[in-house]
Amino acid sequence: MLRRVLQLGLGRGLPTRGLSTRREGSTLDWDGKVSEIKKKFQSILPGGAWNPLYDTSHLPPEHSDVVIVGGGVLGLSVAYWLKKLEKRRGAIRVLVVERDHTYLQASTALSIGGIRQQFSLPENIQLSLFSANFLRNINEYLAVVDAPPLDLQFNPLGYLLLASEKGAATMESNVKVQRQEGAKVCLMSPEQLQNKFPWINTEGVALASYGFISSSNRMKTSSGKEVTLKRIYEVHVKMDHSLEYQPVECAIVINAAGAWSGHVAELAGIGKGPPGTLQGTRLPVEPRKRYVYVWHCPQGPGLEAPLVTDMSGTYFRREGLGNNYLGGLSPTEEEEPDPGNLEVDYDFFQDKMWPSLAQRVPAFETLKVRSAWAGYYDYNTFDQNGVVGPHPLVANMYFATGFSGHGLQQAPGVGRAVAEMVLEGHFQTIDLSPFLFSRFYLGEKVQENVII
Template sequence: MTPYDIVIVGGGVVGSASAYYLKKHGFSGTIAIVEQDTSWQSGCTARSCGGLRQQFSTPENIALSTFGIRLVKNLAEEFGPEADVGFKEQGYLILASATGLPVLAENHAVQIAHGAHNVLLDAAALGQRFAWLNPEGLAGGCFGLSHEGWVDPYSLAALFRKAAVAQGVALIQGQVQAVDAHAGRITGVTLASGERLACGTLVNAAGAGAGALAAMAGIDLPVGPRKRYVYVFDCPQATEALHKAPLTVEPGGIYFRPEGRNFICGLSPEEHEEPTVFDWEVDHAWFEERIWPGLAERVPAFEAIKVISAWTGHYDYNALDQNAVIGPHPDVTNFLFANGFSGHGLQQGPASGNAIAELVLHGGYRTIDLTRFGYERITRNEPLYEKNVI
């Protein structure tokens, strides 16, 4: 059995950031990241859309994402002058009908109170500011003036992993098959290869597999995979202004944004529409029947488009309230959660990794108080809902 002070299960942005910040903040012990797919071909991180936004309804989510955005805007200070994640600071535009406008306005007030830089626009102002947009049926929209946009998710995660490994963190390719416990504490993990790793602390950063990992320790965690489709399409009639559009979200949840000379789009299904098979196949009928009509209605130029590729990703979905679970288990205190981001993990991974480091080193939070995101709400069945899930 190989001993480590900390074993982090999951090597995406959350796990890699946890290892990086532990070392940055002075942890002198041994750390191992266990990742079954070190190429990240099928992980939550690399298959995300890379969005960064401050437009949330929960103060903690605003703070988590703001941490990540500040990092992205100051990469050279953190990782050196060559660091680049292709940040496109084009904003988010969250649209609302008359029915949804009160919630949008309420969210906007929370965001402004917590330092976000965005503006609430009425339908007329939307039409004036975004000439490519059909404002019919809209009552308003919230637009991020700065500190919002998107990055290349692979590049961001790679910066953290490379920096962590450079500081002595071991990267182990493997799949956890069992979690070993004794007297109410985690003592190690057993990999599918048969290798055993002893640990003083286990960090669950396993993404869509977080619930399964927790179950190995006898812990109930309502986090599992939810299948999401992302479509890449070409629009010959797109103007230069449309190619500079923000990530735009329709009142019904359809979103799109520019991607190079093309665009990407998607739509999260309702609960009763969720796919039940968690493979990597793309449902093209979902685009034809549920997405394209809404896109064409809202953006007239999208009446003539062609899907040129698509991919499937899996959210690490928290079925209780779609918010992250971060912090120690109340009884098994050396089992730390960093799970259930429900599509926000890329942008909230840096701050979550920093939070894990603070818990290990100081026994509490120093930068962002994430107490409300603790596991205790799971045991009490008291959801902390995020109103702005995309």
């Protein structure tokens, strides 16, 4: 019996406390007779070495209620809210799978870190308001008992969008929607803009939208042919030190794989049917490489500079207290860089960004680039908005992806929305029905006017 228990223990991860087994009618307690059991094991193991024959501690569990593919901010947000809200349905087991455990290439860590309320879609505005409230009160959600309070270094200096004469009417219309949703946004004339931010060159600016980060509790509540439904029964996971993929049986899979979520969807057979059918409708999320540059400028805007987005598409914000700034620019479709690597093109800054930066902020004429990095957008090629909720045919795959650069700022609200859909079957806090997968098949784009 001792040998049999040993084999079972090694096969599932040998426990270190509370192990008991029976031998010739007597009970051997692990805590009380460690040395006796150790001697027995040493006599059995080859060479008498005190090492497990098969170390399984690095393997994933054999079963999980929910498997989340992607451990970035969206995947972790879904995991957090599932556990936070699970008391409604009883305890559930959640497994998060992330291939880059260093997060050196993770979009979450490589983003510019801006949060804005200036969208045109009510759903996007509500997500940002939810996120701002979550971040402002982070210790109500993530504080650990007897540990120091969390310091996210959340720096709410606002978000400034500039519009030309051509875009002024659209900006006014967007701000009206933003205010209706509870966002604190003001419109500024070129004169007001110059008075508040004297370091800005207002040439070509007809109107500006200045958003203040504020907490808000105002949310909205949601109120053919035969097809074959599919289900995912297991996810195969490969750990760093394992030679084989290990199956994990699960009830639900959350696709939060960011730039690679389109590939994960294909693994589940999504988009593999006849063209023009729901079965043949793919998840239109692809990787797009974006550069972030860091520069030093002692004569720059200073501590009160908000995150500024110019009409040219160039954006920047202050970084820390040492006269450093960081920013970027989304390239045109013709200029899209190869997403096969994360190498930085410094000529892109010199040729595309610097001229517009120096034109808008004359002090940036003397800036010095200090460093740069590249990261990935999970770019939704259909309408650049997120994909949230279940797939209509693969019944147990849910999406939290495709935010095209908005993922970090919308993650708290998206995570809660997905958790509500999984646990309750519908959105509750924010109605994100416009972001369902079915819009791709129906050809119904979600029109967001403020894409950066």
